[in-house]
Amino acid sequence: MRYIDDSVVMKRMTKRITFNKVWKTLFFLATTFALVTLAILLYRIITQGIDYLNIDFLTNFASRFADKAGIKAALVGSLWLMTVVAPVSIILGVGTAIYLEEYAKKNKINDFIRMNISNLAGVPSIVFGLLGLTIFVRMLGLGKSVLAAGFTMSLLILPVIIVAAQEAIRAVPNEQREASYGMGATKWQTILRVVLPAAIPGILTGSILALSRAIGETAPLVVLGIPVILQFLPNSFLSQFTALPMQIYDWAKRPQEAFQYVAAAGILVLMTVLLLMNSIAIFIRNKFQKRY
Amino acid sequence: MKKWKYLTMTAVMGSALMLGACGGESAQNGNGTETNASTDAGQEASDEKLQGSVAGDGSSTVAPIIEAVVEEYAGTQPDVKVSVGVSGTGGGFEKFIAGETDFSNASRNIKDEEKAKLEEAGIDFTELALAYDGLSVVVNPENDWAQDLTVEQLQKIWIEDGTEKKWSDIDPSWPDEKIVFYSPGTDSGTYDYFDEVILDGADLVSAATLSExxxxxxxxxxxxxxxxxxxxxxxxxxxxxxxxxVKINGVEPTNETIEAGEYTPLSRPLFTYVKNSAMKDNEAAYDFIQFTLENAGDMAEAVGYVRLPEEQYTEGLKTLEGLK
Structure with missing residues (x-):
């Protein structure tokens, strides 16, 4: 007696193979669709912007003449913004994650906090802009300064950093903590010398990706009323400044066609900054990642 | 394990250093930028080089003129920090009312409710005209029927009446096709101005695509x-x-018809509203506005607007002098 009827199997085989092929093609198309869109976008931006992208573009202030327009104020402004956002958001974010993962007991209040942090990550960025306008710009009287914008952006990316850091800390095997306690280490010593070093690749990768988001955000800056027209660089954290996305947005709205190309050149600068930051994240991940 | 230790230390030290730099610098330089020009400039006025900061915000229509002025001004007074936002006329007034700006650009006259709020906030202001803009009504080049419209026809086209509008509804000899509307967003002074002179308070067609x-x-x-x-x-x-x-009542907007006041009712003046106290106390702000009025005509023409008759600028400068 035969358990398998070959003819029945063969009859179904073609159908199964076709079925498989259909799905494979569908998924392949999904992948290519995204990639082709990205490629077209990149091609357009590069062909439009490359003529305006030169040293003068990086060292000039904005101008009413498209040929003389430069992105200096915005580029330097964005870097200043990052010097506030990076330490504030990373220190607060990692601190929160350590508390939630290592110290917080499992009770209703802490569950509530955890749930709300995840919720915060989904709040539209413009809402953070309104929050920043009310608290930092008006109540604390920081004005439209680097500091006010930096704090607002920090709040915006804080949930992302907290979640990334929590994941990284959670991924450290418990055996390592127990081994550390076994050697007589205190909780703080364990966190500082065992947990954090093991979690740092994950934390940094998450943080840098979050910072990349902050450098490209426009909506909160628009709500804060960050100026676009200025001809000076910030010299303190209370200075007025402008940022890359604001400057690009302003150029894209101009009636003169040449400014569309200037905007494209600005996008190229912003993309370069983003790619640099992302490659640092990938570098850290590849270099320091350790699997248990 | 050593590698981790090193890495953590670097990260922690790095952040600490950054924070340290943060506190230090803001403490050193914070005062310099925040104090307005009043004190510094008063003492240094002898060598004509002013210091201080001037902040403005407002209309995106006026922005190109102001950008040109700011660019020129930076050449003559490099130490005066002028920063101007582009939040739209309404958005600009909001910041003006909150006391955050020294001047507010507008592509329409200030509204009564904005005046009332400014009064409530104790902010005295003065209106200064900068240039003319001819609000332009345009159609597709292939459109060979609606090339000259009367104000009544514009009203018929743009006022919401609950029906789906076709060109043939406006004039039976025109094609039986749906009209497609494009209008600036409601936060812009351009919309407000059109609303005032054409719609006369009625609603804009709801089918219109609005964009800032x-x-x-x-x-x-x-x-x-x-x-x-x-x-x-x-x-x-x-x-x-x-x-x-599109010609309006037979007049096409050109530099000549706009300046001569023939292109009515759609030619409009562009303004900046200045805070009187800032003009009085902040020498840099006064100097910048003076420079703006002196150069607004040339700059306006350079970026595609129409200059005011010369006597209007002279008058503006006189008004400004009265504020000092």
Whole structure:
């Protein structure tokens, strides 16, 4: 007696193979669709912007003449913004994650906090802009300064950093903590010398990706009323400044066609900054990642 | 394990250093930038080089003129920090009322409710005209019927009446096709001005596509035979080849007709509203506004607007002097 009827199997085989092929093609198309869109976008931006992208573009202030327009104020402004956002958001974010993962007991209040942090990550960025306008710009009287914008952006990316850091800390095997306690280490010593070093690749990768988001955000800056027209660089954290996305947005709205190309050149600068930051994240991940 | 230790230390030290730099620098330089020019400039006025900061915000229509002025001004007074936002006329007034700006650019007159709020906030202000803009009504180049419209026809086209509008509803000899509308967003002074002189308080057709980005409107009208739209004169000038201008009551907007006041009712003055106390106390602000009035005509023409008659600038400068 035969358990398998070959003819029945063969009859179904073609159908199964076709079925498989259909799905494979569908998924392949999904992948290519995204990639082709990205490629077209990149091609357009590069062909439009490359003529305006030169040293003068990086060292000039904005101008009413498209040929003389430069992105200096915005580029330097964005870097200043990052010097506030990076330490504030990373220190607060990692601190929160350590508390939630290592110290917080499992009770209703802490569950509530955890749930709300995840919720915060989904709040539209413009809402953070309104929050920043009310608290930092008006109540604390920081004005439209680097500091006010930096704090607002920090709040915006804080949930992302907290979640990334929590994941990284959670991924450290418990055996390592127990081994550390076994050697007589205190909780703080364990966190500082065992947990954090093991979690740092994950934390940094998450943080840098979050910072990349902050450098490209426009909506909160628009709500804060960050100026676009200025001809000076910030010299303190209370200075007025402008940022890359604001400057690009302003150029894209101009009636003169040449400014569309200037905007494209600005996008190229912003993309370069983003790619640099992302490659640092990938570098850290590849270099320091350790699997248990 | 050593590698981790090193890495953590670097990260921690790095952040600490950054924070340290943070506190230090703001403490050192914070005062310098925050104090207004009043004190510094008062003592240093002898060598004509002013210091201080001036902040403005407001209309995106006025922004190109102001940007040009700021660029020129930076050449004569490099130490005065002028920063101007582009939040739209309404958004600019909000910040003006909150006391955050020294001047507010507007592409329409200030509204009564804005005046009331300014009074409540104790802010005295003065209106200064900078240039003219001819609000341009445009259609697609393929449109060979609606090239000269009367104000009544514009009202018929743009006021919401609950029906789906066709060109043939406006004039039976025109094609039986749906009209496609493009209008600036409701936060812009351009919308407000059109609302005031054409719609007269009635609602704009709900079928209209609203956008804060005037280039979107240009593209929309250029891409649809049955489209009609309106925006600032500069956007028409830059896209003449893609659009067709509509004469209003037989008058086409040009530099001459706008300056002579023949292009009515759609030619409008552009303003800046200055805070009187800032003009009085902040020498840098006064100097910047004075420079703006002296150069607004040339700069306006350079970026596609129309200059005011010379006596209006002289008058503005006199008014400004009265504030000092």
């Amino acid at each position: 980005d005037d280039n979107m409107l240009v593209q929309g009208v250029a891409g649809d035979k049955n489209a009609i739209g309106f925006f600032g004169y500069a956007y028409y000038l830059e896209n003449k080849d893609k659009l067709q201008i």
